[in-house]
Amino acid sequence: MKTILIPLDFSETSANALKYASNLLKALHVSRVILLKTFYKSIYEQLLPSADFVQLSNEDMLEERTEINQQLKVLANELLSNCNPDLQIETVLSERPLLRAVHDVIERQKPDLILYGSDSANGHEESYIGEQVIAIAKTSPVPVLIIPSDVSYQKISRALIPCDFAMTSRLNPVSSSGSPLRWWNPQLTILNIDPRHSHLEHEAEHLSALEDFLSGMEYKVSYSDDEDVVNGILSFADEQDLQLIVALPGKYSFFRNLTHKSTTEAITLNAKHPILILK
The missing domain is CATH 3.40.50 (Rossmann fold)
Structure with missing residues (x-):
């Protein structure tokens, strides 16, 4: 049973990686996809006010978490609509930093591959995952597939x-x-x-x-x-x-x-x- 882990951050780079994955999944016999999003707030972010001098309350963070979960479910449904209906798609929202969250999922779920996007030299947007691309690639015990933000899917021949x-x-x-x-x-x-x-x-x-x-x-x-x-x-x-x-x-x-x-x-x-x- 092949499993692919896809960390997301809702950036254009991440969206392109997910689009690539959607086309890739049509050509592969993959049983399960895990969509991972982190919701990490450092102790300083929790205690100190934002740039607008607004300190996030527990209710604010709960609302943000709920919105992220809803976004993940929308992405999961969109992915499933373009793939084999037998594909299992799981969503994970972690409160840990990205690298630790990725390793937690690897340890628990044993994916066969991690797929995520990298920012291009000409890109106007820098994604959080794109900034962590090397850290994930070097520390992951499983193979990693990095998709540049300007790349469109082509059959790998x-x-x-x-x-x-x-x-x-x-x-x-x-x-x-x-x-x-x-x-x-x-x-x-x-x-x-x-x-x-x-x-x-x-x-x-x-x-x-x-x-x-x-x-x-x-x-x-x-x-x-x-x-x-x-x-x-x-x-x-x-x-x-x-x-x-x-x-x-x-x-x-x-x-x-x-x-x-x-x-x-x-x-x-x-x-x-x-x-x-x-x-």
Whole structure:
């Protein structure tokens, strides 16, 4: 039974991610979707007056909570109307901070995938979830699918996997039975970015290892000598007809090698392709 967790914040970025999910669900055999919204008020927000010098009462917070619950139910009904009627949709309103709320749901509900939106470089609105995109992606024990706010749904038939050929063992999650990639079974392009061409020394061994790890999957191998890893990946993805970029787990992932700031910039600059971060 496949379960997808979708954190929401009612922003345009979040709405686009939900629209993408709606189309994605039509193509997948997903049994359950969990829509998560946080209603977190810090102790300072509860005690101190707002910018309008109005202190929120318990009644005010209860009314706001009720309105959010109603909005969640509307979104759940809209999603269900566009999907398989057998799909189970649950709504969760948490009073914890977003990251903790996400991990609470993961622990209790065991989702197979988390899907949420990221803000684009040209976006006029910054979503709360978009600001937390890296924290969720790096700490989640389950795969994460990040949908840039400018991306519209396309059937995932071709996916790009940047990979250091010296660390082909990191490809294990790609071919595992529980991998979301198995939901789509796209043609894979394995991209080795190596400006020093060091892969040529052991190329036969690397290609043999790829064949072992990707047995039964359709793939091809490409190379880039771009000194800027992220630029090389995004430029290659732009040149090809790809619907997904896949980040491998561990410290050798092209995202994990970056600082928090540069990772955020990389995802923000990537306005054209969803990113699947495997675990």
